[in-house]
Amino acid sequence: MAKAPTSRQGQLSLDLPQDERLGYRGPAVTDIVGITYRQLDYWARTGLVSPSIRKAEGSGSQRLYSFEDIVRLRVVKRLLDTGVTLERIRAALEELARQGRELSDVTLASDGRTVYAIDDDRQLLDLLKRGQGVFAIALDPLVDELRGEVSVLPSLRGVTIEPAADGADVVPFDVRAV
Numbered sequence: 462m463a464k465a466p467t468s469r470q471g472q473l474s475l476d477l478p479q480d481e482r483l484g485y486r487g488p489a490v491t492d493i494v495g496i497t498y499r500q501l502d503y504w505a506r507t508g509l510v511s512p513s514i515r516k517a518e519g520s521g522s523q524r525l526y527s528f529e530d531i532v533r534l535r536v537v538k539r540l541l542d543t544g545v546t547l548e549r550i551r552a553a554l555e556e557l558a559r560q561g562r563e564l565s566d567v568t569l570a571s572d573g574r575t576v577y578a579i580d581d582d583r584q585l586l587d588l589l590k591r592g593q594g595v596f597a598i599a600l601d602p603l604v605d606e607l608r609g610e611v612s613v614l615p616s617l618r619g620v621t622i623e624p625a626a627d628g629a630d631v632v633p634f635d636v637r638a639v
Contacts, residue, residue, distance in 0.1 A: 484514035484525030494534045501534070509551055510534050532564060544573035553578075553588035 491498050504510045505517070505524060510533045514525035526534070533554075540550045553576035557567065567578040575589045 482514060482527050484512075484527060485531065486523055486525065490526050490531055490534065494531060494538055496534065496538055504534070504537065507551075509547070509554070510537060529564075536564060536569065540569070540571055540576060543571045545571050545576060549574075549576060549589055556588040 485493075487498055487501055491501050494501075505512060510530055512524035512526045513530050514527050515523070517524045537547075537550055537554075540553075541547065545553075553569075557564070557578060562578070562580065567580050570577045570579060570585075575587055578586045578588050580586070
């Protein structure tokens with residue numbers, strides 16, 4: 462069996478033949494994604510998310526969206542909810558496609574202004590600056606590393622610093638190293 466071709470949109474690829482892929486009609490898609498039919502229609506007409514199973518071909522025809530299309534639509538919706546403009550979302554998705562990355566290969570993050578992609582190699586890329594690398598600090602590993610380093614340092618327990626009459630801070634004499 463031949464695999465379904467991966468589209469230019471950088472959509473997820475499943476190991477299903479093209480003729481066995483399920484399609485979902487517009488009203489069902491809008492319900493599950495949480496968008497209006499007008500949004501869905503606009504995004505399809507402008508190529509942001511085109512239905513990969515069947516495109517509309519004149520009056521009375523219905524678009525059919527694949528599961529991968531629905532994932533892409535939900536990503537667009539979530540990015541809109543964070544405050545990213547449709548123009549920036551389009552640019553970010555186009556940059557992913559330009560790099561040959563699929564949505565399944567990255568984790569997207571946003572600060573409401575830009576869109577970042579974190580790939581499997583833990584690289585953080587600013588998709589709106591043509592994939593420029595961004596400096597990031599993963600805090601969990603940093604905290605674990607510091608716990609190990611701090612555990613071998615001499616520490617003080619129960620230290621209170623009392624202000625002296627002359628304004629200088631004085632550490633009480635009975636402080637014991639632990």
